[in-house]
Amino acid sequence: MQSDKLRLIWIYPDLLSTYGDQGNVLVLEQRARRRNIPVETVYVRSADPIPEQGDVYLLGGGEDRPQILAAARLRRDGGLGRAVERGASVFAVCAGYQLIGTVFGGEEGQPVEGVGLIDIGSRRGERRAVGEIVAEVDPELGVPTLTGFENHMGVTDLGPSVRPLSRTVVGTGNGDGTEGCYSGRVLGTYLHGPALARNPGLADLLLSWAMGVETLPPIDDTWHERLRDERLGTVLGRQ
Template sequence: MTDSALRLVWIYPDLLSTYGDRGNVLVVERRAKQRGLQVERIDVRSDQAVPTSGDIYLIGGGEDRPQRLAGERLRQDPGLGRAVENGAIVFAVCAGYQILGHEFIDDRGERTAGLGLLDVWSTRGEGKRNVGDIVAEPDPRLGVPTLTGFENHQGITHLGQGVSPLAQVSVGGGNGTGDGTEGAWRDTVFGTYLHGPIMARNPLVADLLIKLALDVSALPPADNTWYDALRAERIAAAQATA
């Protein structure tokens, strides 16, 4: 983190910002300001270079063609990779999650190289699409409670030896591999299929990213009344219809 402010970088809002994923950067920004932190938010469009000096980088989901275009642009731009080398935190959703891996299937049905920031690779499932609410138990090392969100994808993401599952699903498809895994993470790089946006439904995930950026084990308390009500409502609804 810089001495003056927590730097949040929202990557390619013009290509990757479906299902309210822009809300993730808004919630992280809000949660930081609730703790008295100064925040500098940088929205990086696809015709701009990704800065290397950010603290937290957020990437949303997108349709197949925008995903391909975003992947092409990010492969040509070393900024995100250099930021990770410098210890930055990256949190990516759905199409963004797939881009972080070794490869994914693009809108032309072709295998397309990803960034290799996570040891995962994505294929396209035949038939059933994973759509609907999802409930998952996160890796206990992350120190966050049950996750709630929704998914809408036909991708199947396979995890290699270099990552751990972000969570294990109790409701929903998650990575789509049939083993109950959802998302993946390694060190300070995270990927998930959860929209919602995930931070609005699970504000302690936003707090986790802030703690990692600050290199602290705890943050001052914040008002979670609204968040807790939303979480309880969505978890109960998902479990009732599972």
Template sequence: MALSTLRIVWLYPDLLSTYGDRGNLLVLAHRARARGIDVEPMQIRSDQHIPHTADIYLIGGGEDGPQAVAADRLLQDGALSRAAEAGKPILAICAGYQLLGASFYANGRAYEGLNILDLRSDRGPSRAVGEIAGEAAPQLGIGPITGFENHGGRTHLGEAVQPLARVTAGVGNDGATEGAWAGHVIGTYMHGPGLARNPKLADLLLAWAVGVNPAQLPPLDDTWPERLRHERFAALSASQ
């Protein structure tokens, strides 16, 4: 593997960090270190410049006010858009996911997004709260996904992105699809944190960052993550 030190940026923890989303940083750091990769976690607040030299960028969820502030500062900074153009892996959750599109709805009106992904978000008829699960896009090779959602938005995908998954439980984008991806950028409504519940998704991001196929990453003992996944899928099955 090419990287000796993996630089993971957690963006705007002072604005966007709900429902355990910081756990995604912890999961990536743990899975990298377990494979002998040094990790430099970087928490970049909204009053700081975003580094251009990171290897993975993470954004979490947040409420309307902080989301609108984050959009303005990300647009002014420009570094996240340049990271996407350079092919750096980006994982964005909930409000962070909506920020990656052309527009999103907050505080009763539409705001400009970063236009990193071909999508737009608006308000749905009801709030989506609870477990979400789906069959991930087969091209990604990560299998079924599981997470927790809590959002009032609905996201509409354009032609230049693909759904992260087809929904089997919950709402996601619109009751049919969940999340979106294009290149090395993934957006999703899955909290949980999502990478704790979906270790193959974590490894996909790591593989993109170090420039290998996920199958080339040394295997880890995923007994506990798999027990968690089994528990969540079993709970969904019992409730249906």
């Protein structure tokens, strides 16, 4: 950590905050405080500069026009890229996931330049992926099975320096049998839900990266596990 507080940066809530993705910020706040870790959360609107001294940067989903505008402003600002170079973590969801790559599909499917934090490219698919998703996480990350909700038309191709976050059991994800990706401490996913409420292990992975530790003290996850069990049981029971 760069200061005496864990600093969370919620990027452009006025542009990128669909399907309750702000809940990801709330989950990180709660899980840190329950471990007596001081937290400061900074909400950065699209007219404001990106602070470069954050520990975890979060981006949510959004519609086509806000996504294009957000990408352009982040490219001009440059603060997020400098924060990543400094060692900060990034958690990006859906539209936020697409725009941290090199290119994504615009309103009419035209290529739009991304921020270029990781080597992925997204394009518009032929069908919208809507519904529950279940995916098995890369064993290197030590995170249990993911559960979430997807609603997108994106197809995302991963470059050689990027690893899939998980492999789909149910749902579409990236469109090739994988879901999401990660490179260093930059992690992206199509999962809403909010993703971190439904996957506390993923939240703790981000916190451990920010704290520079391999494991965190355990906390009571009864409510989260009940939600996970209900969702996983419902989705997998339909097969």
